[in-house]
Amino acid sequence: MTDRTVYFVSDGTGITAETFGNSILAQFEIKPRHVRRPFIDSAEKAHAVVQEINEVGLREGRRPIVFATLVDREVLKVVREHCQGRVMDMFGTFIEPLEDEFSIKSNHRVGRFSNVAQSQEYHDRIEAINFSLAHDDGQSSKNLDTADVILVGVSRCGKTPTSLYLAMQHGIKAANYPLIPEDFERRKLPAPLLPHKRKCFGLTIDPERLASIRNERRPGSKYADVLNCRYEVNEAEAMMKREGISWLSSTHKSIEEIATTILRDIRPDRLIY
Amino acid sequence: MTDRTVYFVSDGTGITAETFGNSILAQFEIKPRHVRRPFIDSAEKAHAVVQEINEVGLREGRRPIVFATLVDREVLKVVREHCQGRVMDMFGTFIEPLEDEFSIKSNHRVGRFSNVAQSQEYHDRIEAINFSLAHDDGQSSKNLDTADVILVGVSRCGKTPTSLYLAMQHGIKAANYPLIPEDFERRKLPAPLLPHKRKCFGLTIDPERLASIRNERRPGSKYADVLNCRYEVNEAEAMMKREGISWLSSTHKSIEEIATTILRDIRPDRLIY
Incomplete structure (x- = not known):
């Protein structure tokens, strides 16, 4: 049809x-x-x-x-x-x-966005986008204390698009920080995250799906190998469990669904505004 | 109330x-x-x-x-x-x-996003976000030929959030490239843009508004000075005019409005899908 x-x-x-x-x-x-x-x-x-x-x-x-x-x-x-x-x-x-x-008349104003470009809410959204960009992929450990949430997880599990979506849609300052093989060997969270454990939120992903995503980037690499992906995902989940960090799987979820779930769990105050 | x-x-x-x-x-x-x-x-x-x-x-x-x-x-x-x-x-x-x-029954499936996470459209959106991030602020001139649009304009006129929004909402590969004082002195577009002039789209902004945005970043700097902002905005607009690049002002527009306008002007095919 x-x-x-x-x-x-x-x-x-x-x-x-x-x-x-x-x-x-x-x-x-x-x-x-x-x-x-x-x-x-x-x-x-x-x-x-x-x-x-x-x-x-x-x-x-x-x-x-x-x-x-x-x-x-x-x-x-x-x-x-x-x-x-x-x-x-x-x-x-x-x-x-x-x-x-x-009991009042509507004002027939066009659009949700009219005149918002100079509002405080809009300003905060733009600031949140800048923050999330500056704190993408562990680029900066500065000002993590002003982050609303820090997403953690293995490379390519969906942290970056989710952070940007949280910022853009909800004005949330979302940093993200990768968990890498060195962290698993040390069996410790990356040091910059330790003071902020309470606002960490984990993303995990099905290892087969991760392998397929990583293969698009670096075909045939160890990084993309399914055995390596399985190892990293297992270690990351074990670490989040040990550290008491809540997490969810991004495998069957869109960034919209992941973001809404995180918001509900970590910043329930943002559900009322 | x-x-x-x-x-x-x-x-x-x-x-x-x-x-x-x-x-x-x-x-x-x-x-x-x-x-x-x-x-x-x-x-x-x-x-x-x-x-x-x-x-x-x-x-x-x-x-x-x-x-x-x-x-x-x-x-x-x-x-x-x-x-x-x-x-x-x-x-x-x-x-x-x-x-x-x-003449058919609805399937009562929850949400716009159910099962989309593995669809081609979703995949393209995520790819577009990665592209826009890699090509933020002139970071990379590689693969500009695969960009759908290249936003140009002075620093802090709204290029970054607009690029990310175009990618996230519409799956558009949106690069962005700054116009800086050196370009105005040379009176030429940055060299990497020359082969791609047809897909450039300009953003401009009211100089007073620009000064206020820049002052939040670097208070009291020449960069944020209103006279300097006026100079840069004038030069950027003159350059876009000379080069035949369409542009719009971001001053009173949200990123949603800017993005929709760009889409309509530069990729009308994306309005039908």
Whole structure:
């Protein structure tokens, strides 16, 4: 069923329409073609995109699905009156009931991100990204006391993308520090981590999966050998157990899922804000 | 109106509930307390969170707003039957009409990210993050031919977070390369960029804003001085104009907005996938 097109239409970035629409579509065994149309913020642009959608519907013989996050009333009117797709009007559906609930009118401001670029929250996110970059892969042991969390684990288990995601999405200062064969021989955590054990969080990974990831980097190396991967993973897990560091496996989890789990476990205060 | 609590309840990460809920809430001049409750994936956990919500409602004298992305039918049933909050059932509202539209049943799979961790798309995102990290701040001129985009601009105009966001959210291999005073004196783009001018995209920034950002890093330096910032920004803009590089100002834009604009301008094919 690829003969169906899904549009994500927004007067902002369309990120909300896309994130939400994709969650909905994940519930169906279909593979539609996806089309993003961000920044549709005038009646003129709305007419153009509506015409495109209507033509696609005619050509494909099935009406497109349209996930819309439209705050601009004029744009929404064009879409409502002229679009022959199946419009999922995400804001309209939920904002009107909330106007009753809050007993105030909504302000029809476009997008989640409008005017945030100079807010404190945004500033903190950017600072967190800089921190996580400066503390990637044990690059710096300075200021580890200001880290919110320090991810530990063997090379290529997912520490870097998870740290950056925690910073970017949640404004968390996430350092990461590798556990390497020398640490396993010494049977000790790297010295810079010792004062910060309480905020360490471990990532582990299935050794076969690790071998396959490492083989993309350094094919045929000892580093990528499955026996070596098994050794490193076993030692890392034993060390985390000895040191009382909680950990989770990244094998079947996306960085989004790993990050949310870490946040819940290590900074539950960040779940309320 | 902070005497109102908003819950984001999900049987997955809750990211969708939160992104969408925040877009909706941005339409209202209110500052509610936010509570995230991810991974509510059993009837037992559902009863616990419903009890919490109901107690908060009694204590505050106003029912909480509950943005729910619940795929698990059992959990949804508990929430629907027992929750005294105002439940915004985001999946229920849109999935049932789509079952009609597609003439198939939804599979009630949890989350946008389930089983994605080993998909090609996810793999490409992780590769893009690694690429963007390796090509941050002109660190490497190797493999610039495989970059999807190369962000250029003066130091601290927002290139790094934007590159990482493009990689993380969109799987775009985004390098970034600084324009520095030496380039302005030579009146030439840095040599490694010359063969790749067509995929360069510029970021600029208001000089006063730049001075304030740089002052956080190196207070009182020439680098942070507003006159110097004005010089660098003017020269960078003149260079981009001469070289025919499109650019935008990051001053009032979030990385999400910058990234979406770049994507639309430089890789319109990525808008259809």
